[in-house]
Amino acid sequence: MAIWVAAPDAAWAMFLLGLLAFSAAATTTIIGFANGSVSLTGHPIPHPERPYHLLGLLGDGARHRFLRPIAEIALAFAISLSLLLVAAVIFGRLLEGTEPGPIGLLGAAIPYAVLLPAVLIAVGLTGRRPGTVSSVAGSVRWRWLGGCAVRGLAVTVVEVLVQLLLRGNGWRPENWPGAAAWWLAAGAVVVAFPFSTAGLIYLNGLILQVFGTWTARRWPAIVLAAAATTAWSWPDTPLEIATSTVFGLSMWWITIRTGGLEAVLGLNVVRLIVFEGVEQSQGIDDRAPTPDVSLLEMLPSALAYILAVLAYTWWTARTASTGSARTGGVRQGDGVRNG
Numbered sequence: 001m002a003i004w005v006a007a008p009d010a011a012w013a014m015f016l017l018g019l020l021a022f023s024a025a026a027t028t029t030i031i032g033f034a035n036g037s038v039s040l041t042g043h044p045i046p047h048p049e050r051p052y053h054l055l056g057l058l059g060d061g062a063r064h065r066f067l068r069p070i071a072e073i074a075l076a077f078a079i080s081l082s083l084l085l086v087a088a089v090i091f092g093r094l095l096e097g098t099e100p101g102p103i104g105l106l107g108a109a110i111p112y113a114v115l116l117p118a119v120l121i122a123v124g125l126t127g128r129r130p131g132t133v134s135s136v137a138g139s140v141r142w143r144w145l146g147g148c149a150v151r152g153l154a155v156t157v158v159e160v161l162v163q164l165l166l167r168g169n170g171w172r173p174e175n176w177p178g179a180a181a182w183w184l185a186a187g188a189v190v191v192a193f194p195f196s197t198a199g200l201i202y203l204n205g206l207i208l209q210v211f212g213t214w215t216a217r218r219w220p221a222i223v224l225a226a227a228a229t230t231a232w233s234w235p236d237t238p239l240e241i242a243t244s245t246v247f248g249l250s251m252w253w254i255t256i257r258t259g260g261l262e263a264v265l266g267l268n269v270v271r272l273i274v275f276e277g278v279e280q281s282q283g284i285d286d287r288a289p290t291p292d293v294s295l296l297e298m299l300p301s302a303l304a305y306i307l308a309v310l311a312y313t314w315w316t317a318r319t320a321s322t323g324s325a326r327t328g329g330v331r332q333g334d335g336v337r338n339g
Contacts, residue, residue, distance in 0.1 A: 052209070052255055052256050053209055053212025055128075055209055068213075073122075073210060075125055079122055084111060103188075105193075108196075109195065115199030115202065115203045116199040118199075119205075133206055134262075135261065137259070141262055144262050148262050148265070152266045152268075152270040155267070155311055155312045156271045158308070182281055189273055201268060204228060204229055205255065205261045208221055221256075222253055226251075229244060229252070246309060251263075257320065267309075
């Protein structure tokens, strides 16, 4: 305990380095599941012409077609709760009553991060390759993911500038918390937030496949998955419901359009890291109560967000439609849809 009091900056750095090493080991295992190189069953990868929302179909009977997706969801939640209990035992005392900072950011990310291994393990245990949650290729298409991240970064930078202008006071140097504090917070964000974001996205991707298995139709699956996405966000106002709905419809349409979760990951991981980095540079605490703001005051910011999502969706769909020469790993026939 003395080291935390005597040298807090060094202690935070040591803690983050240790967490980074642990994350590297965990990432290797998770990537194995996501890529399909680690499989709990011997089931083959689906035919590449099968669209993403139908990857849950394994040719089993009508009864299993209904029950197996329920088992996948139930197992995913059961495993995530088990992992949360383990995390609570390991980190509970450390995270209890923490103030805003690196530990607080990590604590906020853990409940969502455990969803990633939970979903992959649950899918493997119920009879199909975990990598089929990633894409129609049965694995993460890394070059395509990189291209999506670049597009996501370009759109996010423009949105950040617009949002700062809409605030009226922009970025205030006097709110800068100091280089040491910001770098520690940024390190926690970069280590933890990709996992927490991917956890939610993989859960929603599984839900999209569940609805696709039940309905065998693209748009019913997209609409139902978008409704689930809106429910996860706990919207408080009609405007928040509208923005979450637009986000859900756009993201799950582009998932089916491009045949995988890379497009959704490319935008959301980058966007969360950038926005959290900006907020940490201004000393903004996400856990603090949000001040009352009228719908009229929220409208410009919400419109900027919607336009950014739609612009990214259009750009990514247009890039995917040109084939592998520009998408870097998405080929015509890799679940890329024309509508």
